[in-house]
Amino acid sequence: MDVNDTEKRILQAAEQEFMQKGFAGARTTVIAEKAGVTHAMLHYYFRTKEKIFEKVISEKITMIKEIIVSSITEEKHSLEEVIQSIIDRHLTFLSENPNLPRFFIGEIFSHPERLEIVKEKIAVFANPLIKRLQTMINHYASIGVYKWVDAKTLLLDIISLNVFPYMISPLVNSAFNGMMEDRNSFLEKRKFENYETIIRKLDK
């Protein structure tokens, strides 16, 4: 719309292309086409392919940061409610960004040099969440309501159950015939199922 939507259009196009094909598979010419400009514009605005990629990644990290932070900034609930909230928010986020995990695992976790940078940024936000969880678990265990478990392990289980089906969604849809056909009903089912699974881990 305004004067400088070209830059935005390039970034959007780049995001699509990078998410779909990864850094190595993405073509700057294709990005330019999608954005409706010559590929010389990419150089004009961002200098190199690498720089565009970094920009896209840093936007995505901001998104992830926000969803983690949102799970921490409500103080006043029981352990059940905190777990419920983590699962709900995380699954909703995944449902809105179903390709993000595949992108990160393919592009970041495999590249040691990129990994280092991302690792720290994520840890800053994830660690407080883990600490908070562990504190609550310890408390409930000392009272004798729930079994003691390691918060990191529990969180790893939650994330595994939430994320993995989205990572293999193309397969799930056919091999597990039509399981995810309806995005929304799948989302709700999983919210319930995964909460159930995790809570049962805590039962004595």
Next chain:
Amino acid sequence: MDVNDTEKRILQAAEQEFMQKGFAGARTTVIAEKAGVTHAMLHYYFRTKEKIFEKVISEKITMIKEIIVSSITEEKHSLEEVIQSIIDRHLTFLSENPNLPRFFIGEIFSHPERLEIVKEKIAVFANPLIKRLQTMINHYASIGVYKWVDAKTLLLDIISLNVFPYMISPLVNSAFNGMMEDRNSFLEKRKFENYETIIRKLDK
């Protein structure tokens, strides 16, 4: 060694390179270097980069097929033992091939054209396993020993819990500090943990 270990060396090198960098990121010259030959040899033995890639993939599919089949070809156990066996075999396999899931999800599930071929091949072996599981679950539920659950969902949960930590192992090692430092102890812990998690899902 023998006359024709060049072909094997090329395939091994290709496997390394493809697993690490994906199809788009892999370089035929690097594969040739690793194999200790000129890149003209790749053409001599396989014609194109694509063909080498297909060969590597078909080897990997054979491996996956075997681990699925091995979970079916023992008839005489209880549901607990079948689940235990599935988890054990699967986790052991993952521990020996920790990069396989990342490779498949990055390279296959994202490429619709490759996906179609793989989908069918996997389904042929996976479907019998699902059917067998469901039959057992139905039986135990009718007797009133366990709760009825959907076998596909249960299997999806098992696979999620098993696979995902390996997919993010570079992260798990630091963010979840040193959790996977010792491959073997992590493997044993997970075998126990995931069995526990899954069985609890079945409790009434």
Next chain:
DNA sequence: CTTTGCGCTAACAAAATTGTTAATCAAAAT
């Protein structure tokens, strides 16, 4: 009305990457 500057393109350059071929070398076959 002219100038300035920014967004943009077209054409080009450089490098990287895959694929091809003619020639060589060594070993096996005759």
Next chain:
DNA sequence: ATTTTGATTAACAATTTTGTTAGCGCAAAG
């Protein structure tokens, strides 16, 4: 000993892909 065969290389060709630059046109500023 000579021929043949298959494995291998070096050099080259074609293509793709990224990066660069000179200049055009338009809109705002003077």
